[in-house]
Amino acid sequence: MFVKPLSKYNKTTKKRYSLYQLCESFRLEGRVRHRVIIGLGKLEELSTDEQKIQLGKRIEEMVQGKMRLPLEQPDEQVEQLARHFYNEIRKKRSYDVKTNGADWQIVDIDTVKNKDAREVGAEWLCKQAFDQLNISGFLRQSNWAEEEISLASTHIISRAVYPASELKTTRFIKENSGVCELTGYDKDKLTKDKLYEISNELYSIKDQLERHLSQKTNELFDLDDKIILYDLTNTYFEGRMFNSKIAKFGRSKEKRKDAKLVVLAIVINREGFLKYSNIFRGNMTDSKTLKSLVDTISSQTSFSRRKPIVVIDAGIATKDNLKMLRGEGYDYMCVSRSNLKNYQADTEKEPVGIFDKRKQPIELMRVKPTGGQDQDNDTYLWVKSKAKALKENSMNGLLSQRFEEGIQSINEGIHKKGGTKKLDKVNQRLGRLKEKYHSVHRYYDIAITDDGKAAATSISCRHKTGEDFDKKAGIYFLRTTLDEKSEKTLWAIYNVIREIEYTFRVLKTDLDLRPVYHKTDDASMAHLHLGLLAYWLVSTIRYQLKQKDYKYQWNEIVRIMNTQKMVTTSFKNIDNQTIVIRQCTVPEQKAKEIYDLLGYKPVPFHRKKSVVVPVEILKTDSS
Numbered sequence: 001m002f003v004k005p006l007s008k009y010n011k012t013t014k015k016r017y018s019l020y021q022l023c024e025s026f027r028l029e030g031r032v033r034h035r036v037i038i039g040l041g042k043l044e045e046l047s048t049d050e051q052k053i054q055l056g057k058r059i060e061e062m063v064q065g066k067m068r069l070p071l072e073q074p075d076e077q078v079e080q081l082a083r084h085f086y087n088e089i090r091k092k093r094s095y096d097v098k099t100n101g102a103d104w105q106i107v108d109i110d111t112v113k114n115k116d117a118r119e120v121g122a123e124w125l126c127k128q129a130f131d132q133l134n135i136s137g138f139l140r141q142s143n144w145a146e147e148e149i150s151l152a153s154t155h156i157i158s159r160a161v162y163p164a165s166e167l168k169t170t171r172f173i174k175e176n177s178g179v180c181e182l183t184g185y186d187k188d189k190l191t192k193d194k195l196y197e198i199s200n201e202l203y204s205i206k207d208q209l210e211r212h213l214s215q216k217t218n219e220l221f222d223l224d225d226k227i228i229l230y231d232l233t234n235t236y237f238e239g240r241m242f243n244s245k246i247a248k249f250g251r252s253k254e255k256r257k258d259a260k261l262v263v264l265a266i267v268i269n270r271e272g273f274l275k276y277s278n279i280f281r282g283n284m285t286d287s288k289t290l291k292s293l294v295d296t297i298s299s300q301t302s303f304s305r306r307k308p309i310v311v312i313d314a315g316i317a318t319k320d321n322l323k324m325l326r327g328e329g330y331d332y333m334c335v336s337r338s339n340l341k342n343y344q345a346d347t348e349k350e351p352v353g354i355f356d357k358r359k360q361p362i363e364l365m366r367v368k369p370t371g372g373q374d375q376d377n378d379t380y381l382w383v384k385s386k387a388k389a390l391k392e393n394s395m396n397g398l399l400s401q402r403f404e405e406g407i408q409s410i411n412e413g414i415h416k417k418g419g420t421k422k423l424d425k426v427n428q429r430l431g432r433l434k435e436k437y438h439s440v441h442r443y444y445d446i447a448i449t450d451d452g453k454a455a456a457t458s459i460s461c462r463h464k465t466g467e468d469f470d471k472k473a474g475i476y477f478l479r480t481t482l483d484e485k486s487e488k489t490l491w492a493i494y495n496v497i498r499e500i501e502y503t504f505r506v507l508k509t510d511l512d513l514r515p516v517y518h519k520t521d522d523a524s525m526a527h528l529h530l531g532l533l534a535y536w537l538v539s540t541i542r543y544q545l546k547q548k549d550y551k552y553q554w555n556e557i558v559r560i561m562n563t564q565k566m567v568t569t570s571f572k573n574i575d576n577q578t579i580v581i582r583q584c585t586v587p588e589q590k591a592k593e594i595y596d597l598l599g600y601k602p603v604p605f606h607r608k609k610s611v612v613v614p615v616e617i618l619k620t621d622s623s
Contacts, residue, residue: 001063003040003056017042020052022059022085026580026610035611037095038088045077058082063095095611106574113570118178119161120584120604121564121591122557126157127182128600129540132220138212142205150185151198157183160534161558163512166192166199178566182604199526206529210276213536217273221543225269227493229311229500230290232265233507234282235514235528244521248282254514262516264528268503269308270496272539277532279525290321309333309482311497317479322376326481333494336477340380343367352487360387364487367477381478381490389474396440396473403437407446407461414456423448426456507535510554541598548597563588564603578612 002025005018020040025032046052054075059082089095130136130153139149155169157179162172170192173179180187202209217223234252236259241247247260261282267275290312310325310332317334325332344367351365363384410429413419420426426448434441444461451457478494485493507513513531518524538554545551552560566584573579584603587595595602 001037001056001060003052004034022056024610026612038085038092040081040085043081045081051075051078054078055081055085059085059089062086063089105571105579107579108572108574111570111572111578114567115570116568116582117565118181118567119176119562119564120178120182120566121561121587122161123157123177123179123182124564124604125541125557125561125594125598125600126160126537127153127179127604128598129537130157132540133213133216133536135209135213138209142208144201147185148198148201150183151190151194152202153183154179154185154190155195155198155530156202156533156537159511159530160537163510163531163534165517166195169195181566196523196526199530200522202533203522203526203529209533210274214273214275217271217536217540220540221271223269223271223273225275225308227270227311227496228267228275228308229270229497230265230267230316231313231497231500231504232263232280232316233504234261234263235508235516236261237524238515238517239519241519244524246279246281246521246524250282250284259515262524262528264507264513266500266503266532268500270499271543272499272503273543274503274532274536274539277529279528290316290324307331309493311494313497322378322479331481333478333480333482333490335494336380336479339475340367340369340477342370343380343382344370345382354488354491356385356387358387360385362386362491364491366487378479378481379483379490381480381487383476383478383491385474387474388476391474393473399437399440400443403433403440403444404461406433406437407459411459414458421455423450423454423456426459430459503535503539506538506554507531511535511538544598545594550594550597557594560588560590560594564591580610580612582608 002023004021004023006021007016008019009016020043022037022040023034024037025034027033040055043052043055046055055078058078062082063086135156136149136153139152144152154173158169158173158177161179162169162177164172170190173190174187180190218225234250234254236252236254236256237244237247238259241260244260246262248262249257250261250263252259252261263280263282263284264277265280266277269275307328307330310330312321312332312334314335314337317332317337322332322334346366346368349366351363354362354364356362363382365382367380367382369380407430410420410426410433413429414421414426420429430446430448443464445464446459446461448459449457478490480490480493482490482493511531511534513528516524516527518527541557542554545557564585564587566582568580568582570578570580583606587602592602
């Protein structure tokens, strides 16, 4: 309801004045119309526009059954007028006034219809995370228009709930989702081109937005970024990308040698929040990206004087990278790229026994390299994992079997008519076999006999005496500059690298970051950045749930929340008026549990009601 002024002209006094009406809006045949509930007169008793607006709100509260004064009480004049006009509405029956808090209607059951049902649970969950991160406030400070902010929030939330192309996202928003009713964007204006444009606009402020989000999460959850994790992955293109400067052929982790790649590098803290991201050419190797990012880490995190511990994977922990980190004053922890051949255990201490999350035993022991290897003064931690040993033994057994079958195949070729017999060709086949099974061939003695005329007569292999890779299975070494920490503390620090593994799994699988179907570099970069923005919502929700020991995967959370819908119900009452109610369903038990754990509101709105009077009355009023 709202107070609507009508401008009038007095021909006698030749002066203009205003009359006021209490109105409500409704939609009829696709057009917005206003219905007059009651005339308010000149309202000469109220001197300001604010009082008139307050009068309309107070009458609406009374009509809805809220007869008591609100916490912020209107002035006495407004309250008296509101009660007067409320009584007039009741007498004239110009509106369905609630009695004792109830809204009674005599309804024609045959006219009851439910329509425009849309998913709202996952969208409402993400909208509240979006508001927690104050992304709208940041965009306003960046001089974004309200319509652009609404469109940006619509696109980011949709990407978190339904990761798809801009074309499919447009269909999803228009046909399935209630996200536009939450963000305030007119879905009739939505096109895939507008989604493309807003993605590019968001990417244009990537660094500023990431800095805001990094600082905001630290403030919200009291984080200090003592440990950060750095890793990278790649995603491939479904297309040739002829003119691309970033899409290059490289080592694909998805085994897509036929497709061009880009490399995505991210920095996160131990709680799983992004600190920084960058996109490199597809032929960039793992070991060459760290130096280009390390200078940016400080500006993206909350620390100023004390630098964090950097946890990295073995693929990035090259000698030069570790030297660079020491030079920049960073402590680090990583898996040693090569096993120590000569080392000495601390004889004064017993190995420390712990258990992993699956209750499998792990032994930890501090060791010191010998034989001239200790030139970096790093601390090494010997780790033996029973679960890892079982896995490696199984893999090595299979690889050994296949290697021996390969040797047997070469031998059969030597003795078969038309097979490979020339010595140099046999050596070539053996070399390719060793390259394929590089992790096991060193445990074999291989013998080739020949006839003295450059032709092989046989080939055989047997296990080397005293060599048993089963004894080394499950053993690896952690390397760190942290000397004063205990073995258990060092293990706990390294174990947070699981967080970045989960991050990549969510980005690639749940948020559909691969493959990329865009044909230009700008569109591809904006697409990947949008996925990272969606991940901010996911990580904000997931972190809060983890604190309450709730550990469902993101796609399962979305499935649970999608049980909550919003629906429009319409029916005719005894006065032949059409009552239209828009409301959300009560969340199911599992969805309600998620809302409660997060401290979020369970519904975006309880009910929106409008009354459409018969067309005949509208014609009479207009005449």
